[in-house]
Amino acid sequence: MKSSRLRFRLIAEDGSARCAWLETAHGRVQTPAFMPVATIGVVKSVDPAELRSVGAELLLGNAYHLWLRPGPTVVEKAGGLARFTGWNGPMLTDSGGFQVFSLGSLVRVTPEGALFKSHLDGSLRFLSPEDCMTIQRQLGADLVMPLDVCPPADAPEEELRQAVNLSVEWARRSLACPLAEHQHLFAIVQGGVDRDLRVQCAQELMAEDFAGFAVGGLAVGESKEAMYRTVQLMADILPADRPRYLMGVGDPWDLLVCVGLGMDLFDSVLPTRNGRHGTVWTAEGKLNLHGAALAEDYQPLDGTCDCPACTGYTRAYLRHLFRVGDSLGWRLASLHNLRFLFRLLEGARQAIKEGRYDEYVAGWRDVLQQPGGARVPGRG
Ligand SMILES: [Zn+2]
Numbered sequence: 516m517k518s519s520r521l522r523f524r525l526i527a528e529d530g531s532a533r534c535a536w537l538e539t540a541h542g543r544v545q546t547p548a549f550m551p552v553a554t555i556g557v558v559k560s561v562d563p564a565e566l567r568s569v570g571a572e573l574l575l576g577n578a579y580h581l582w583l584r585p586g587p588t589v590v591e592k593a594g595g596l597a598r599f600t601g602w603n604g605p606m607l608t609d610s611g612g613f614q615v616f617s618l619g620s621l622v623r624v625t626p627e628g629a630l631f632k633s634h635l636d637g638s639l640r641f642l643s644p645e646d647c648m649t650i651q652r653q654l655g656a657d658l659v660m661p662l663d664v665c666p667p668a669d670a671p672e673e674e675l676r677q678a679v680n681l682s683v684e685w686a687r688r689s690l691a692c693p694l695a696e697h698q699h700l701f702a703i704v705q706g707g708v709d710r711d712l713r714v715q716c717a718q719e720l721m722a723e724d725f726a727g728f729a730v731g732g733l734a735v736g737e738s739k740e741a742m743y744r745t746v747q748l749m750a751d752i753l754p755a756d757r758p759r760y761l762m763g764v765g766d767p768w769d770l771l772v773c774v775g776l777g778m779d780l781f782d783s784v785l786p787t788r789n790g791r792h793g794t795v796w797t798a799e800g801k802l803n804l805h806g807a808a809l810a811e812d813y814q815p816l817d818g819t820c821d822c823p824a825c826t827g828y829t830r831a832y833l834r835h836l837f838r839v840g841d842s843l844g845w846r847l848a849s850l851h852n853l854r855f856l857f858r859l860l861e862g863a864r865q866a867i868k869e870g871r872y873d874e875y876v877a878g879w880r881d882v883l884q885q886p887g888g889a890r891v892p893g894r895g
Contacts, residue, residue, distance in 0.1 A: 540697035570857030579611020595655025699726035750777030790849035
């Protein structure tokens with residue numbers, strides 16, 4: 516069954532940066548958008564109402580993890596992932612290709628699929644692109660990703676080429692699988708930082724009718740220059756009327772650069788993982804919540820932020836929570852980091868609408884750019 520066309524309506528452009536509405540059966544999403552990662556159906560230690568209150572509109576789940584636990588049938592019987600998790604809003608499920616290939620459990624890749632050992636109990640499992648679509652149909656997320664082959668960043672060219680060829684074939688086979696009416700299948704462009712392979716992969720996928728295009732295989736250890744160059748290449752090639760999703764990127768400066776290059780969707784565990792480890796982003800730079808310097812610091816984490824951590828608590832108290840190891844600290848720091856990214860993108864969308872995106876990015880450069888950071892391609 517062919518699902519209906521995904522509605523993606525561009526509302527403003529500034530250079531290559533763009534704002535759009537993405538309309539799903541579970542609600543509208545403003546892009547550029549960042550997706551908090553709910554790998555196994557939960558954004559660690561944070562509940563859906565809190566996510567909504569800090570500005571989340573689209574959540575990401577992982578088909579591979581949810582297949583192992585609790586199993587797609589449990590989720591399907593609950594009415595789908597949005598209802599099972601209590602989020603009740605737009606969701607995307609990643610296939611889990613990245614997890615199968617990165618957990619070190621891979622046994623063999625054949626044209627039929629991937630044979631690997633479960634990261635939970637070591638049992639031997641087989642996942643085909645068709646299995647992956649069946650699982651995602653049961654999970655019922657609005658946006659769905661095909662199973663792809665994800666070689667490491669330093670893989671030799673021949674391995675990258677085989678990964679591209681197999682990923683394209685698997686994406687085509689995925690397109691032939693039935694989804695629910697409200698679900699839309701994206702394609703994932705692979706090819707490492709190899710220009711020719713990226714172009715070949717994108718062109719072969721663009722010949723098919725995918726609802727959107729993801730750029731996979733970046734932020735896996737390549738240089739920032741190579742990452743930005745590849746993102747720019749992809750944004751220049753991929754169709755303007757479909758959403759472009761840069762997978763696994765969540766560093767605030769990278770978000771600003773890649774929005775500027777024309778990317779629309781992002782996901783990363785960075786804000787919540789950093790939060791649980793006691794590192795937060797603020798308008799003045801990074802802050803380490805374990806630092807003794809905060810022991811009697813009664814300011815909020817970030818005086819410009821309106822999140823629950825900043826409006827209700829002091830740095831001294833948050834440091835105390837981390838010292839005593841209470842989960843409230845993890846939750847508040849996670850919420851703050853998510854709010855930081857959502858506010859950053861709210862500002863980006865406003866700046867795009869007002870035609871001053873370059874100026875907006877320049878205003879963040881000193882706070883967010885790492886020392887010796889890479890030049891932003893095409894934007895001076
Ligand atoms: Zn805050």
